[in-house]
Amino acid sequence: MKNHLSEGLLAAALLFGCAAAQADPVTFTANLSGAAEAPPNASPATGSVTVVFDIATHYFSIATSFSGLQGNSAAAHIHCCTASPGAGTAGVATMLPTFTGFPASVTDGNYSAVFDTSLASFWNASFINNNGGTTAGAEAALLAAMGAGTSYFNLHSSEYPGGEIRGFLAPVPEPRQAVLLLAGLPLLLLRRRRAPGA
Known part of the structure; x- marks a missing residue:
């Protein structure tokens, strides 16, 4: 369940980052x-x-x-x-x-x-x-x-x-894009850490 939650948060962060990048x-x-x-x-x-x-x-x-x-x-x-x-x-x-x-x-x-x-x-x-x-x-x-x-x-x-x-x-x-990408990094690390066999 927690893996699905972190995947959802990661997807939302990445989508927000992409949407923000396209608007500028x-x-x-x-x-x-x-x-x-x-x-x-x-x-x-x-x-x-x-x-x-x-x-x-x-x-x-x-x-x-x-x-x-x-x-x-x-x-x-x-x-x-x-x-x-x-x-x-x-x-x-x-x-x-x-x-x-x-x-x-x-x-x-x-x-x-x-x-x-x-x-x-x-x-x-x-x-x-x-x-x-x-x-x-x-x-x-x-x-x-x-x-x-x-x-x-x-x-x-x-x-x-x-x-x-x-x-x-x-x-x-752009600095804002870099910040958004870095904001998603902890979610990626969390997902990897909790993945089976990691």
Whole structure:
């Protein structure tokens, strides 16, 4: 009986944690390099990107900085979805040919913008079509891919038209999520301790 009670409490804690996590914006980051390209290149350029995505409000902010490009910046967008986390290539998910207002023909720069992901103009039309034909389908697919490490930010240049630097987006754990997960840990330990043969 007590095992069933602790399992129920654990399930409730985990469900509460998941529900709370889905109701909030999720932050993703990546470090950008030529070594992360496919195939890797010798560019010494570096950069970083931070994305904040709130699927409930269709809020999408992106902030990136880069320096040392060997060619002039030509385009930047998010690709989705590779077959394996942190590896491979995929088509462009976001607007073409580049994010609106992204700095062109520079080797160093910064960029930040906020977009509404409920608008078709945010997306590559092919990505919408491949994900149910709706912006909601595209949102769900991109959010899942960023969480799974199968989506990347790519910065293309005149020297490397296929991409000079890129980085796979990874979620940044929120303090509240970590607290909720840690709160469930005693329940897991209790369950394991009381399990037969443990």
